[in-house]
Amino acid sequence: MGLFSSVKDKLSGGSNRSGITEEQVKEALAKVQDPDLHQDIVALGFVRNIVIKGDKVSVEVNLTTPACPVKEQLKAQCESELRAIPGVAHVEVTMTATTRAAQRDNNAAVVPALAGVKNIIAVASGKGGVGKSTSAVNLAYALARTGSKVGLLDADVYGPSIPRMVRITQLAEEGGPNVIIPPLADGIKVISVGMFTQASDATILRGPMAGSVIKQFLTQVQWGELDYLVIDYPPGTGDIQLTISQTAPVTGAVIVTTPQEVSLIDVRKAMSMFKTLKVPVLGVIETMSYFVCDGCDKKHQIFRSGGGERLARESGVSLLGAIPIDPRVAVGGDEGRPHVAAFPEAPASQAYIAAAGAAAQQLSILNAQASGILNQFALEWKN
Amino acid sequence: MTSTAENIRVSAIEQAGPRTLAVTWSDGRTDQFDVVKLRRSCPCASCIDEWTREQRLKPDDVPETIRPLRIESVGAYALKIHFSDGHSTGIYTFQMLRGLNL
Numbered sequence: 001m002g003l004f005s006s007v008k009d010k011l012s013g014g015s016n017r018s019g020i021t022e023e024q025v026k027e028a029l030a031k032v033q034d035p036d037l038h039q040d041i042v043a044l045g046f047v048r049n050i051v052i053k054g055d056k057v058s059v060e061v062n063l064t065t066p067a068c069p070v071k072e073q074l075k076a077q078c079e080s081e082l083r084a085i086p087g088v089a090h091v092e093v094t095m096t097a098t099t100r101a102a103q104r105d106n107n108a109a110v111v112p113a114l115a116g117v118k119n120i121i122a123v124a125s126g127k128g129g130v131g132k133s134t135s136a137v138n139l140a141y142a143l144a145r146t147g148s149k150v151g152l153l154d155a156d157v158y159g160p161s162i163p164r165m166v167r168i169t170q171l172a173e174e175g176g177p178n179v180i181i182p183p184l185a186d187g188i189k190v191i192s193v194g195m196f197t198q199a200s201d202a203t204i205l206r207g208p209m210a211g212s213v214i215k216q217f218l219t220q221v222q223w224g225e226l227d228y229l230v231i232d233y234p235p236g237t238g239d240i241q242l243t244i245s246q247t248a249p250v251t252g253a254v255i256v257t258t259p260q261e262v263s264l265i266d267v268r269k270a271m272s273m274f275k276t277l278k279v280p281v282l283g284v285i286e287t288m289s290y291f292v293c294d295g296c297d298k299k300h301q302i303f304r305s306g307g308g309e310r311l312a313r314e315s316g317v318s319l320l321g322a323i324p325i326d327p328r329v330a331v332g333g334d335e336g337r338p339h340v341a342a343f344p345e346a347p348a349s350q351a352y353i354a355a356a357g358a359a360a361q362q363l364s365i366l367n368a369q370a371s372g373i374l375n376q377f378a379l380e381w382k383n
Numbered sequence: 384m385t386s387t388a389e390n391i392r393v394s395a396i397e398q399a400g401p402r403t404l405a406v407t408w409s410d411g412r413t414d415q416f417d418v419v420k421l422r423r424s425c426p427c428a429s430c431i432d433e434w435t436r437e438q439r440l441k442p443d444d445v446p447e448t449i450r451p452l453r454i455e456s457v458g459a460y461a462l463k464i465h466f467s468d469g470h471s472t473g474i475y476t477f478q479m480l481r482g483l484n485l
Contacts, residue, residue: 245458246474278390278460278477373392373409374456381398381418381451 020052020087025059028081035070036365041078049094057082058092064364065227066097066146069357099148099227099360100367111218111376114248116225117151119363122244122253122279126266128159128235131287132256134333135323135352136232137165139254139285141340142349142356144188148227151182153217154192155244156234157210158203163194167336171195180221186341191221211243218247228360236266237273245277249375252282252366254320254359257308259286264311271315282362283320284312285355291325292347299324318362321355324348391477392459402450406480414480422449422466424483425473 030042041047041061049060061078063071075093082091101118114120123136136152144150154162163169166185172195175181182189193203193213205213223229231250234240244250253274257267267284274281286308290299312319323329326348332339340349392409399405399415407413423442425431430440445468453465457474465471 245460247458249456249459276460277458278392279458280390370392370409372394374394374396375459376456377393377396377462378453378455379396379398380453383401383450 020055020057020085022050022052024085025050025052025057025082028085029059029078031081032074032077034074036361037064037368041074055087055089056092057085057088057090058094060094060096063095063097064100064367065360066099066148067143067357067360068097068364069354069361071095097147100364111248113219113221113223114229117223117229118227119251119367120229120231120248121282121359121363122231122233122250122274123256124233124241124253124270124274125235125256126237126268126270130235130256130258131323131329132235133161133165133232134329134339135254135256135285135287136230137162137333137338138329138340138349138352139356139359140188140228140230141186141338142353143228143230143360144186145340145344145353146357148360149225150187151189151223151226151229152185152191153221153229153231154190154194155214155217155231155240157193157205157213157240158234160192160194160203161333162190162192162232164336165333165338166190168192168195175222178220180216182221182223189221189223189226191217207239211239214240214243215247218244228363237269241273242277245279250277250279251375252280252359252363254282254355255284255311255317257284257286257311258288259308267311268315271317280366281315281317282359282366283318283355284308285320286322288325289322318358320358320362321351323351323355391481393456393462393477396454396462404451404454408477408481414483416480416483418451418464419445419447419449421451421464421475422468422470425470426475426479427470427472429472 026042029047030040032041034041034044037044046061046063047059048062051058075095078093079091082088099118123132123139125132140150140152152162154160168183168185168190170183172183172191173181182191197203231244255267255270257264271281292299308322309319324347326346328343329339329348332342340352343349393406394409395407397405402418404416404418405413423445425440432439450467451464452467455463457463461474461476463471463474
């Protein structure tokens with residue numbers, strides 16, 4: 001449409017009838033800053049398809065992620081700047097998004113299966129039971145809700161809980177030699193050890209085998225084109241975590257914690273692991289933050305308060321969200337209906353949606369800063 | 384999350400000569416490494432004792448004719464070299480490479 005209408009405009013001289021020029025439009029929009037990238041949206045190349053018809057101006061603003069939390073704010077700013085141009089009576093601003101990819105490899109991808117994956121998000125915690133898998137699932141759903149293409153990899157080999165949480169009962173299919181086709185849950189590509197065994201069977205694997213299973217998930221699953229691949233890490237800082245970080249170019253990590261001090265100690269270990277592996281920490285999600293009972297609207301802080309905030313502050317990363325306790329979150333997990341999908345308006349869902357937006361925002365910033373960095377590389381030596 | 388020494392990454396990697404590897408880092412600095420010396424400073428557990436940190440590999444045992452076959456990234460923090468003697472267990476972290484004087 002863009003090319004056609006701009007050609008048409010040129011032929012009819014449409015843009016000049018009212019005296020409004022494309023330059024004026026760009027000048028006006030250059031006053032709108034992206035709050036994260038600290039640059040104006042014209043310089044960032046977000047502005048597309050400027051169409052001027054008489055006193056009507058329409059533009060497309062293409063953001064770096066559909067999950068952008070400041071989308072509405074930017075739209076309103078663009079509209080008011082455009083209206084301020086003399087002669088403009090009608091404005092139409094369409095917000096779209098193309099997720100920017102972390103920089104890719106120099107030639108052949110080291111892991112071809114991940115070549116179409118733009119961002120890999122690790123969801124990790126130092127210890128179990130903090131709601132990490134619940135957070136991974138709800139983050140994935142929250143990202144998918146905005147129109148992003150999302151994958152979800154359950155790296156918890158010994159306690160795979162994702163299949164149940166997203167109601168996938170079928171086993172994974174083989175799509176040829178060394179190709180695994182991931183089943184879909186509400187449009188999200190999901191893979192888990194749980195899809196290769198019966199739910200009641202324990203996975204009994206020694207360390208090296210468990211590692212090779214995860215390696216297969218990263219290298220043999222047909223991920224295709226994805227905006228975000230969310231990896232639900234097993235708790236702790238062991239073998240599997242290392243294997244993932246050595247196999248896949250993880251773009252950023254989200255750390256899940258509860259407000260308690262004991263949990264925070266383990267989280268600090270997870271953070272130091274990511275620091276060693278040079279995986280930037282996007283932020284912290286605090287689960288079980290508070291409980292709003294139905295009798296009063298008071299926030300009851302059942303497990304101490306402010307743990308996630310304290311951790312975020314002392315380690316210099318942002319608190320992506322504080323998720324309230326809602327019994328329906330757990331029930332949704334058991335019944336395979338993630339909270340974000342079942343009750344999108346509930347406070348816990350809204351907190352997850354905001355957290356997903358904030359994480360996506362951090363990734364956009366990272367990817368903008370990382371231009372020119374090789375994420376994966378391979379070099380064949382010539383003799 | 385700005386570019387500090389801690390989160391240094393690779394922005395270009397190339398073969399600069401018959402036995403020279405050139406790495407350009409995200410802060411713009413370029414280092415050149417002699418591949419034979421890289422093999423001699425392999426940090427893997429069979430070349431360096433994991434407990435005493437003593438070097439088990441005798442540098443003289445590495446012939447001058449040794450070459451890499453392939454060099455590839457390891458996650459976001461290191462690279463791995465497959466050498467012509469079949470050795471490929473060394474993980475050269477970017478931090479280590481930045482500190483090497485070869």
